[in-house]
Amino acid sequence: MVTLIIDNKTVTVPKGTTILEAAKEVDIHIPSLCYLKEINEVASCRVCCVEVEGINKLAAACNTPVEEGMVIRTNTQRVRLARKTNLELILSQHTDHCVSCVRSGNCSLQKLANDMNLYDLPYPKAITKRPWDWHLPIIRINSKCIKCLRCINICEKIQSLGVWEMAGTGTHAIVRVKGGLKMNEVNCAYCGQCITHCPVGALRERDDTEQVFAALADPSKTVVFQVAPAVRAAWGDGLGLPPEEATEKRMAAAIRALGADYVFDTNFSADLTIMEEGSEFIQRMTHPGESPMPMFTSCCPGWVRFLKLEYPELVPHLSTAKSPQQMFGAVTKSYFAEKIGVDPKDIYCVSIMPCTAKKYESNVPEVNDASDKDVDMVLTTRELDRMLRSLHVNVKNLPEEEFDSPLGEGTGAAVIFGATGGVMEAALRSAHFLLTGQNPDPDAFQEVRGSKGWREATFDINRTTVRLAVASGLSNARDLVEAIRHGQAKYDFVEVMACPGGCAGGGGQPFRDGQELAEERGARLYDLDAANPVRFSHENTQVHKLYADYLEQPLGHKSHHLLHTDQTKWTL
Amino acid sequence: MSRLKFTREDQAQRILDDLYANLGRRIAAAPRGNCPVELTRAFLTLSLAQSCGKCIPCRIGLDRLSALLNSLLDGTGTEEDLQTVLRTAQTIADSADCAIGYEAAQMVLDGFQAFQDDYLAHATQGSCTANFTSVPCVDLCPAHVDIPGYIALTGEGRCADAVRLIRKDNPFPSVCALVCEHPCESHCRRTVVDAPLNIRSIKRYAMDNAGDVPAPTCAPATGKKVAIVGGGPSGLTAAYFLSLMGHKCTVFDKNPKLGGMLRYGIPAYRLPGDYLERDINTILSTGVEVHSNCAIGRDVTLEQLRQDYDSVYLAIGASTHKNLGIPGEDATGVLSAIQLLEATIRKENPDFTGKRVVVVGGGNVAMDASRTAIRLGASSVTCVYRRRIADMTALPEEIEGALAEGVEVESLKAPVRVETDENGQVVGLVVQPQIIGKVMGGRPSPSKADKPEELIPCDIILMAVGQAVDSGDFAQSGVPTKRDNIVTLSDSSVPGVAGVFSGGDGVSGPATVILAIAAGKVAAANIDNYLGFHHEISADVEVPAASFRLTNACGRVDPTERPSHERKTDFALMEHCMSQQEAVQECSRCLRCDHYGYAGFRGGREEKW
Numbered sequence A: 001m002v003t004l005i006i007d008n009k010t011v012t013v014p015k016g017t018t019i020l021e022a023a024k025e026v027d028i029h030i031p032s033l034c035y036l037k038e039i040n041e042v043a044s045c046r047v048c049c050v051e052v053e054g055i056n057k058l059a060a061a062c063n064t065p066v067e068e069g070m071v072i073r074t075n076t077q078r079v080r081l082a083r084k085t086n087l088e089l090i091l092s093q094h095t096d097h098c099v100s101c102v103r104s105g106n107c108s109l110q111k112l113a114n115d116m117n118l119y120d121l122p123y124p125k126a127i128t129k130r131p132w133d134w135h136l137p138i139i140r141i142n143s144k145c146i147k148c149l150r151c152i153n154i155c156e157k158i159q160s161l162g163v164w165e166m167a168g169t170g171t172h173a174i175v176r177v178k179g180g181l182k183m184n185e186v187n188c189a190y191c192g193q194c195i196t197h198c199p200v201g202a203l204r205e206r207d208d209t210e211q212v213f214a215a216l217a218d219p220s221k222t223v224v225f226q227v228a229p230a231v232r233a234a235w236g237d238g239l240g241l242p243p244e245e246a247t248e249k250r251m252a253a254a255i256r257a258l259g260a261d262y263v264f265d266t267n268f269s270a271d272l273t274i275m276e277e278g279s280e281f282i283q284r285m286t287h288p289g290e291s292p293m294p295m296f297t298s299c300c301p302g303w304v305r306f307l308k309l310e311y312p313e314l315v316p317h318l319s320t321a322k323s324p325q326q327m328f329g330a331v332t333k334s335y336f337a338e339k340i341g342v343d344p345k346d347i348y349c350v351s352i353m354p355c356t357a358k359k360y361e362s363n364v365p366e367v368n369d370a371s372d373k374d375v376d377m378v379l380t381t382r383e384l385d386r387m388l389r390s391l392h393v394n395v396k397n398l399p400e401e402e403f404d405s406p407l408g409e410g411t412g413a414a415v416i417f418g419a420t421g422g423v424m425e426a427a428l429r430s431a432h433f434l435l436t437g438q439n440p441d442p443d444a445f446q447e448v449r450g451s452k453g454w455r456e457a458t459f460d461i462n463r464t465t466v467r468l469a470v471a472s473g474l475s476n477a478r479d480l481v482e483a484i485r486h487g488q489a490k491y492d493f494v495e496v497m498a499c500p501g502g503c504a505g506g507g508g509q510p511f512r513d514g515q516e517l518a519e520e521r522g523a524r525l526y527d528l529d530a531a532n533p534v535r536f537s538h539e540n541t542q543v544h545k546l547y548a549d550y551l552e553q554p555l556g557h558k559s560h561h562l563l564h565t566d567q568t569k570w571t572l
Numbered sequence B: 001m002s003r004l005k006f007t008r009e010d011q012a013q014r015i016l017d018d019l020y021a022n023l024g025r026r027i028a029a030a031p032r033g034n035c036p037v038e039l040t041r042a043f044l045t046l047s048l049a050q051s052c053g054k055c056i057p058c059r060i061g062l063d064r065l066s067a068l069l070n071s072l073l074d075g076t077g078t079e080e081d082l083q084t085v086l087r088t089a090q091t092i093a094d095s096a097d098c099a100i101g102y103e104a105a106q107m108v109l110d111g112f113q114a115f116q117d118d119y120l121a122h123a124t125q126g127s128c129t130a131n132f133t134s135v136p137c138v139d140l141c142p143a144h145v146d147i148p149g150y151i152a153l154t155g156e157g158r159c160a161d162a163v164r165l166i167r168k169d170n171p172f173p174s175v176c177a178l179v180c181e182h183p184c185e186s187h188c189r190r191t192v193v194d195a196p197l198n199i200r201s202i203k204r205y206a207m208d209n210a211g212d213v214p215a216p217t218c219a220p221a222t223g224k225k226v227a228i229v230g231g232g233p234s235g236l237t238a239a240y241f242l243s244l245m246g247h248k249c250t251v252f253d254k255n256p257k258l259g260g261m262l263r264y265g266i267p268a269y270r271l272p273g274d275y276l277e278r279d280i281n282t283i284l285s286t287g288v289e290v291h292s293n294c295a296i297g298r299d300v301t302l303e304q305l306r307q308d309y310d311s312v313y314l315a316i317g318a319s320t321h322k323n324l325g326i327p328g329e330d331a332t333g334v335l336s337a338i339q340l341l342e343a344t345i346r347k348e349n350p351d352f353t354g355k356r357v358v359v360v361g362g363g364n365v366a367m368d369a370s371r372t373a374i375r376l377g378a379s380s381v382t383c384v385y386r387r388r389i390a391d392m393t394a395l396p397e398e399i400e401g402a403l404a405e406g407v408e409v410e411s412l413k414a415p416v417r418v419e420t421d422e423n424g425q426v427v428g429l430v431v432q433p434q435i436i437g438k439v440m441g442g443r444p445s446p447s448k449a450d451k452p453e454e455l456i457p458c459d460i461i462l463m464a465v466g467q468a469v470d471s472g473d474f475a476q477s478g479v480p481t482k483r484d485n486i487v488t489l490s491d492s493s494v495p496g497v498a499g500v501f502s503g504g505d506g507v508s509g510p511a512t513v514i515l516a517i518a519a520g521k522v523a524a525a526n527i528d529n530y531l532g533f534h535h536e537i538s539a540d541v542e543v544p545a546a547s548f549r550l551t552n553a554c555g556r557v558d559p560t561e562r563p564s565h566e567r568k569t570d571f572a573l574m575e576h577c578m579s580q581q582e583a584v585q586e587c588s589r590c591l592r593c594d595h596y597g598y599a600g601f602r603g604g605r606e607e608k609w
Helices: A019-025 A077-092 A108-115 A150-158 A209-217 A229-233 A235-239 A248-258 A266-286 A301-310 A312-317 A324-340 A357-361 A381-390 A412-418 A422-436 A474-485 A518-531 A541-551 A557-563 B011-028 B036-050 B056-073 B079-095 B099-114 B116-125 B136-140 B147-155 B159-167 B173-179 B183-187 B199-208 B233-244 B273-284 B302-308 B337-345 B364-375 B396-404 B472-476 B513-530 B580-588
Strands: A002-006 A009-013 A049-052 A071-073 A138-140 A164-167 A174-177 A203-205 A222-227 A262-265 A347-353 A377-380 A454-461 A464-472 A493-497 B225-229 B248-252 B289-291 B311-314 B334-336 B356-360 B380-384 B408-410 B413-420 B426-440 B443-448 B454-457 B460-463 B500-502
Touching (some): A002 A019, A077 A108, A150 A474, A209 A347, A209 A377, A229 A412, A235 A381, A248 A262, A301 A474, A324 A347, A377 A381, A412 A422, A422 A464, B036 B099, B056 B099, B079 B099, B136 B183, B147 B199, B159 B199, B225 B233, B337 B364, B364 B396
Parallel strands (some): B334 B460, B380 B408
Antiparallel strands (some): A002 A009, A454 A464, B426 B443
């Protein structure tokens, strides 16, 4: 342990603690900008600098370890001026059109500049603009980039992809896609973790809200919304609504307030996914040698892209089941269109997702089988919030409403799709039923829950041993895949989500700088599961009806056409 | 008004001169990997600041060039702009009135030639990929020794840990403490503040104060056997690391004792035998087997080694001396410098008492031979060199030391022939005075001056004009060679001869000890892979966290030497070790580039290889 004095307060912390973390212990807040604990401790912004007695330079609090007897002052005139000047310098290279920036109000630089009382900027602007392909799901605006280097490190350390790099040196140093290539020319998974860890508005999703507004205003269109499980755990965050008020039913009401004709739930197609993917898994288990094992889940397009880009030889391990989003689109433009007697061309299917990769997925021809475009537009949770704000929907006072029928029914098993391990748990619940004819205790498989990046479990179902693994975050996924490739790990079924913590921590979710919210959002989803009277996908009555009226049976002919894809034909 | 005025340098000019000196140090310590376009633009700006403004090409041209480079830097420049850059630079180079203009433009043209890919990347992709290096000293050390790490350890008095950390990359810390040419110091960032750290002397302090530091334990035996031909620094480095990896290594050396040029080519006053023994003993303690007095081709063939071992590393060095090819070179009294050095190591000292000695050459071996001749009692030692002292390849401190011990340097004198008496005994060396002239390949070259030949009377001539690789036997066994040097790929494998690797002076020609060590390290890693393994070498040493550093300018501690009148009479080590007080201060000058600066982003430490 090391004892030191910060602003006249004595603090004792473990050896190796940084000044910044030590200060937190005694409730002293040292401002920071580039700092991201354990991921980006590069000390580039020099905003966290502090004065250390006996030292002639200011020290970066974020990556300077404490020393015994240190005397630190965090708020002297010298420190304040250095912070202010460094911020002014950052602003001289930053397009600060805050009023028209997607991050206005949730921008670390904006907050810091306001906090530091910066109003008259002394430096002429020197903005560097770089071209970008605005069709990509992820948008980078170089003129707003403050070169904190977080995106580089998050992509490298957490996602093991290294899509971003620092190029050039000196004042012309920029962050760009590696090799100066376009994002769709490199191994980007489109997970969006770079967006949720950008302190400013240099990275964002492609904004598709105007097209959705246009569809809503078009009387010839029947606009059908689906909302992914994880969205309900986070949608209130972008609207200042506390979790207890940001309920599922209030969310349904809010979307209806946008003008949606039908407010459905991706939970419905999550249950449908379990029927298809669960059946496929049992098929693979009971017919050894026919398909490669272990089977990999296929609902996360970030993970699917990762596998196709990094380990193309393992693609046959992916389940052929489409993601719940695309299953939903396919059912909407076939079964549901037929049911309401509307030409599928006149249905506009909007999907609200916690995800940026879903924007990519909806355009893949191999997962569009009921029409040219089964899901017309994918919006992130953040875009949903922005639509609600732009229509001035007073969500706080909206009475709760139900989802519409038939595609609005979802079970507890479906809602946990939004948390890491959830797909696996939901599949196990139904696999148990399919193999034994009996429901297990719905919480029998909770061993697969948790926040560890790579977890494993073994269950005995009907005298068959099933070996499972769950990973979230692509760096963990890579470790897991490598272990499988080298024969160091043997599994039957593997669930992977590209984002740490699963969709709850998705790259399309509202976020707060410096906070990892996946775990608490995941916990909300498990609460919703526990509170749902129906906790088995195979007990979703509308899914039953869909099979009875239209699809016939899981893995049947129609299912095969609408709900599955040939993973080997879907190339990048 | 007075007709003439005597002006004194004023205060302002002195400050400006200081700034220039500061800038010079900064340029000398330039980090590697900066964007070349950015640097060229910066140099253009500086050149423009020196322009008087009279002429168009310099006054406007340099500025427009700078603007064009700016557009390339901010990503708006095009390939067409590149052509304009070239045309403009060529025009300035051709038509500027004075060197301030045309040399600046030539710099742009030369830079463009060297960095065409980077320029093109700017024109097509907006930037070049930064290849900035975090830690200059580690980057420039061929063996990539963790220098900031061992300096921090030494500064805390943890000398044994410092030695362990050095040995992770270099099993010759004791040797390098005395004779490394320290390329690590050449771009030390501390130079920007005052002067580079004295890295080699810090290592010496650590070595002298570490006590006995045993080698780490070896990995479990793999059952693989590696033959190493040559027991010099490169061969022994490979043997050390391969042994640590669990492979059984056998070193074959033609000499009775190990060490190669370290033992037989460096005089004891620079590298005493016990320093060399210390490293060799540690290396052998890992279980290396030695066959000394065993020459390949004579006692054993390469084919046999290839049959009996799973892999062979050829580290044959460059120990045969070269001749000048002048008449009389075979006269009695003409010796090769290397042979003289070898003889003194074997304690077979020739008696030079009262003899006039001439040494031919300007490299470190020439200095070693000159200073050895002094110690052998020569009445005079004259070093004859055909270029200037400034052009000598010997380290400046070696030249300085030799001069202090009484060695005369006859520069700009090219040997023509050896004069002999009727018995074939040397009586002098005839030399042709030279004039220094055109810069060719970066070095001013000498040519015949309009002066008559001179005779330098002498009794002994020591030839120190370079060494060669004796690779004949290996070439016969199918090892490819080029001008006697063994040819290898970048992984040090010998193309066309499976399982055979090579490195060190035998591949590069005569070079430095640290380059030979680096080659041995590279070979060890690749031989390990070749044998089907991926062992990792690491040091179980925790480097102290970067602490606040002494950033105010502070002089560099240089080690002192025994006074020249005393040291020139014996072969005892001439350099003193730093005191503890000096070592602590010198270590505290380290700016810890392994933590501060770019290392904060890209890391400053390879913990294993």
